[in-house]
Amino acid sequence: MEWVNAVVQGVLLGGLYALLATGLSLSFGVMRLVNLAHGDLGMLAAYLSLVSVSMVGIGPLESLVVVVPAVMILGYVLQRGLLNFTLRGGVLPPLLVTFGLAVIIQNALLTMFSADSQGLDAGPIETASLAITDQIAVGWLPLLTLAVAVGILVALQLVLSRTGLGRALRAASDDGEAARMVGINNRHIYAVAMAIALGTVAIGGIFLGIRTTFGPADGPARLIFAFESVIIGGLGSLWGTLVGGIILGISQTVGGQISPAYQLLAGHLVFLVILLLRPTGLFALPGAREA
């Protein structure tokens, strides 16, 4: 029974990983940009939530209303003012710039908040759970996280398939030059994509901050989980990212059930095996281009 429980908890953890991964997948899909500061920007959101909790006195879940738009604006400005300039010179510049950004964010957080681990206190919802059987209880918070992840993916899917913005995003993704020729302002569209990407990772960062304690150096680990979810799921597939997150989540909880020391290792190994056997991931869209 505890194994079934591990799988259930893994599925729920997958919701969190999908939240972290969606933005990484989106920014890669639209502008072929692998943002190495992605995890650190999620941590930045968690710290911003911490600040608004202590300064305004709202709960971390309420702080989403403030922090997410703030991080989205940051994403727009970052893309428009910096990252757009790195996209023309090949593979290296965007990687080096976002890596520099990651180092800056980590050390700025370290200077401002010290290396102590912090936590976001969301009140009774953190421990409340729904008993399914005697031995399996599903926490409301992980359930909410998964629901939010699914909600965001549905919303993103609708935006991409039904709106003018979505059309522009898909056009810029398929062929940036051609999109420009038919009058799409790529620089703006890329910035909007980065705003959405960072908005989703901000939500992920805050939910993560409620779930566990966090520190200024945690960004890279979040980036790695997000990346593993994207690759397991398959490049270019939004729903694949959710499945990838869930597979990673289950691998970690089941590995942790074997021995706590193997929690992270099990996730990495499942990722590496899938990479070896099915390098395009489980749900790669036909024609999804590689970096």
Added chain:
Amino acid sequence: MTAASQRVASRFRVQWATRTSRLATGLGVVLFAGLATLPAWGEGGTLRLLIEFFGLLAMAQMWNLLAGYGGLVSIGQQAFVGIGAYGLFIFTDLTSLPVLPAIACMAAGSVVIAIFTSLFAFRLRGGYFAIGTWVIAEVFRIVASNVRELGAGTGVSIASLVRMDATERLELTYWLALGVGFGSIVLVTLIMRSRLGLGLAAIHDSEVAAAGLGVNVLQTKRIVYVIASVGCAIAGSVLYLQLLRIQPVAAFSVDWTVKMIFIVVIGGLGRIEGPIIGAIVFIAMRELLADYGSAYLVALGLVMIVIVVLAPRGLWGLLTSRWSIALFAIRRRLVER
């Protein structure tokens, strides 16, 4: 070759050296000889600083070979720093070999490991290759943290080296570091003059065109990855001759790769001169600004971003933007006989 093209070809030959490169080589030899005598008259502190300098220089040369020449951005080279460190421990303490054979055995082992990890990493491209190499380094860190023979999470001290006479160890480490530092420069120069380097240059300009001309793109990149990784492992083991205490978190820390990237980007990506300038600037900045702690790292990150966006060829590129100076003879020129 037709008779006509043979006639034309016979009138030309390929020349490598320039006056600058001959001068630079001469100065390099003099500098190497001078630095080799340093243990006889230099202070211990200077030796220790230079050990770090040459170790980081070698790692940065290897990262530059990988990313600057090979186009493979790895943020997982710390895997091989850790392998160098633990390999040194395994072959000196557990199998009681002297230092040099121990490093040779470690290097041989890391060839196998690099080929094995390339099977995974080369399934990914571009930015995802970068994160993939990082995952691989994490796997090594977690494994080392769980193996009791390697000291698990707390790590190990290399006991046989701790017992060694301190002066003797310092001098040996210094000479090895000097050799690794200069050796990395010679190695990259030779690679760029070889068939492999020609293939790399072609791939750098256009992967498709290079493949069309018969360059085996994947194999060329894999060879470069293995060379750069083994070189990094050797440099890592030399640095750990000085550090002596190996902890999984520190040995497999991404900070190693952060340093390599800073050095290469600040000095000049894709130029042999780049890591040399970069390592000098990096060590100087750290000696001057280390007291500022993490604020100093924020500044380094900013400098890196500014350089990538505004001066993508680094400090060496800025210095040589007016004059075309090349200290290393890696460019083929056709001259009339």
